[in-house]
Amino acid sequence: MNSALFIILATVIISAAVGVYAGSKVKMNLENWTVGGRRFGVILIWVLMAGEIYTTFTFLGASGWAYSRGAPTFYIMIYGTLAYTVSFFILPAVWKAGKRFGLHTQPDFFNKRYQSQTLGILVALVGVISIVPYLQLQLQGLGLIVEVASDGAIRSGPAIVLSFLLTCAFVYTSGIRGAAWVSIIKDVLMITAVGIVGLGVPHIYFGGIGNMFRNLIEKYPGHLTFPGATANMDTLWVMSTVLLTGLGFYMWPHVFASAFSAKSARTIRKNAIIMPLYQIPVLLVFLVGFTALLVLPALENGDMAFLELVRQTYPGWFLGFIGAAGAVTAMVPASVLVLFASTLLTKNIYQAAFAPRTSEQTVLRLSRLMVLVVMAAALLFALRFPNALVNLLLIGYDGVTQFFPGVVLGLFWTRASKEGVLAGLFTGISIVVVLVFGGHDPFWGMNAGFVALLANAIVTVLISLLIGPRRQTSGISPERTDDQTAKGEEK
Amino acid sequence: MSRIKKISLLFGAVPFITLVFCLPLVNRVRPMILGLPFLLFWIALWVLATPLALYLADRADKKSAGSGSSGGGDET
Numbered sequence: 411m412n413s414a415l416f417i418i419l420a421t422v423i424i425s426a427a428v429g430v431y432a433g434s435k436v437k438m439n440l441e442n443w444t445v446g447g448r449r450f451g452v453i454l455i456w457v458l459m460a461g462e463i464y465t466t467f468t469f470l471g472a473s474g475w476a477y478s479r480g481a482p483t484f485y486i487m488i489y490g491t492l493a494y495t496v497s498f499f500i501l502p503a504v505w506k507a508g509k510r511f512g513l514h515t516q517p518d519f520f521n522k523r524y525q526s527q528t529l530g531i532l533v534a535l536v537g538v539i540s541i542v543p544y545l546q547l548q549l550q551g552l553g554l555i556v557e558v559a560s561d562g563a564i565r566s567g568p569a570i571v572l573s574f575l576l577t578c579a580f581v582y583t584s585g586i587r588g589a590a591w592v593s594i595i596k597d598v599l600m601i602t603a604v605g606i607v608g609l610g611v612p613h614i615y616f617g618g619i620g621n622m623f624r625n626l627i628e629k630y631p632g633h634l635t636f637p638g639a640t641a642n643m644d645t646l647w648v649m650s651t652v653l654l655t656g657l658g659f660y661m662w663p664h665v666f667a668s669a670f671s672a673k674s675a676r677t678i679r680k681n682a683i684i685m686p687l688y689q690i691p692v693l694l695v696f697l698v699g700f701t702a703l704l705v706l707p708a709l710e711n712g713d714m715a716f717l718e719l720v721r722q723t724y725p726g727w728f729l730g731f732i733g734a735a736g737a738v739t740a741m742v743p744a745s746v747l748v749l750f751a752s753t754l755l756t757k758n759i760y761q762a763a764f765a766p767r768t769s770e771q772t773v774l775r776l777s778r779l780m781v782l783v784v785m786a787a788a789l790l791f792a793l794r795f796p797n798a799l800v801n802l803l804l805i806g807y808d809g810v811t812q813f814f815p816g817v818v819l820g821l822f823w824t825r826a827s828k829e830g831v832l833a834g835l836f837t838g839i840s841i842v843v844v845l846v847f848g849g850h851d852p853f854w855g856m857n858a859g860f861v862a863l864l865a866n867a868i869v870t871v872l873i874s875l876l877i878g879p880r881r882q883t884s885g886i887s888p889e890r891t892d893d894q895t896a897k898g899e900e901k
Numbered sequence: 902m903s904r905i906k907k908i909s910l911l912f913g914a915v916p917f918i919t920l921v922f923c924l925p926l927v928n929r930v931r932p933m934i935l936g937l938p939f940l941l942f943w944i945a946l947w948v949l950a951t952p953l954a955l956y957l958a959d960r961a962d963k964k965s966a967g968s969g970s971s972g973g974g975d976e977t
Binding site: 481487488492494495498499619620623624627635636645652679683684685689690693 | 910913916917920921922924925928929930933935936937938940941944945947948949951952955956958959
């Protein structure tokens with residue numbers, strides 16, 4: 411057994427064991443499984459949310475984009491920062507609504523606020539359709555990283571199957587708590603890996619970051635400003651894309667719901683304040699991609715830049731360490747994605763539409779079984795039809811971002827009505843489908859999803875003004891989510 | 902959440918102004934600062950400044966909330 415192989419296997423198995431252990435002392439019910447009993451403090455919320463934004467895309471994609479596209483990759487650093495800023499303002503209100511009404515998922519929120527099962531089911535459907543391709547992507551990314559890092563000792567297929575089993579194990583037993591605990595391991599590994607490589611390679615090859623960039627500017631003028639090496643990712647594209655993804659990040663069902671795990675609204679705010687610091691490792695990942703462009707200019711696949719440069723620079727065991735960090739980095743988001751896809755399917759689609767009298771314990775049991783089903787589906791796609799869902803992946807972000815008007819207006823504007831939100835959602839999603847599949851993305855230089863979001867927001871507001879909410883649909887309205895602890899102040 | 906005060910929204914607007922709407926003005930490589938091309942330096946600078954802006958937004962919110970804000974003003 412070579413050392414890289416040993417490091418990778420030991421790390422993923424220990425991580426999964428920690429994840430299983432995390433839930434072993436808690437009596438499992440739906441509340442504990444999906445939202446950790448609403449007891450997470452700043453540290454667990456931090457690693458959980460960081461675990462969700464730092465996916466395999468961070469390792470392979472951000473450096474790959476730096477390598478093959480140049481400056482447009484900077485959007486990744488920006489959109490995260492915008493997302494945390496948005497979360498600072500809206501997530502405490504989301505949390506309060508969740509606490510007051512015992513919400514577990516994003517469709518629960520729509521359901522309660524707009525008193526509409528239809529809307530809840532629609533949101534759940536869009537959520538699941540967006541999640542599955544994303545989950546598949548995590549599995550494929552993991553397979554790729556492990557195969558390269560173990561120097562072919564573990565092929566991609568078996569790596570995917572093994573991680574599938576391990577991830578299912580700790581999601582099944584521990585739910586969100588398992589994901590958060592494994593996130594701690596993931597964070598330590600990833601920051602170490604990115605720190606060593608990101609600071610290391612520019613020094614090893616060029617004696618410093620400044621010198622590396624001077625070389626790059628000389629050889630590839632234009633690479634470090636928009637639109638970089640691309641034809642259509644100019645400044646306007648970057649601006650519209652960071653707005654779209656910055657507003658949309660917390661609209662992912664799994665990220666939205668992780669707010670419910672916090673122990674207080676205050677925890678969420680504090681977390682939002684410190685989260686942008688977590689974007690600094692992304693800068694280091696860019697440095698790796700840029701250095702790779704100078705050192706290994708002829709790579710066929712830019713996404714391999716990070717791994718290939720490490721292979722070229724460091725000993726084999728270190729590549730194994732990178733593989734281990736990459737594998738855990740894929741397992742954490744995969745676990746949260748599958749957890750919420752399963753809960754959405756069981757609670758917000760099956761129970762809401764077909765079996766309203768199912769007990770909560772049964773919902774939990776079915777959700778846990780659904781974990782296996784959803785993961786198996788993603789596994790099947792990853793192994794047998796890797797390209798079948800590529801199109802869905804393209805519109806995942808565009809799709810979930812269309813929830814934004816419904817969430818924000820729902821929290822802060824009493825007049826927002828279910829008719830408005832439904833009409834807005836249909837408008838937004840239709841525009842996304844037409845523009846993206848019609849080959850019109852970017853549209854007039856802007857991200858198509860952003861165009862759809864604008865139309866969606868306008869339609870939501872107009873229809874809400876025309877068809878206001880009925881009196882009794884108070885559910886979650888601005889006054890009522892105002893302050894959970896200040897019940898007495900309400901009239 | 903009606904407790905969100907205008908001044909805190911103003912602090913919250915900082916990353917949107919600097920990292921979105923200022924981009925057309927900073928889309929260049931020179932001058933290089935701390936070894937980074939100017940565009941990347943600008944982005945890194947304001948990403949790092951955002952926690953400060955949000956901290957100030959939080960303080961403004963807490964001040965104007967007066968007697969005590971939600972969820973208990975536990976540790977800071």
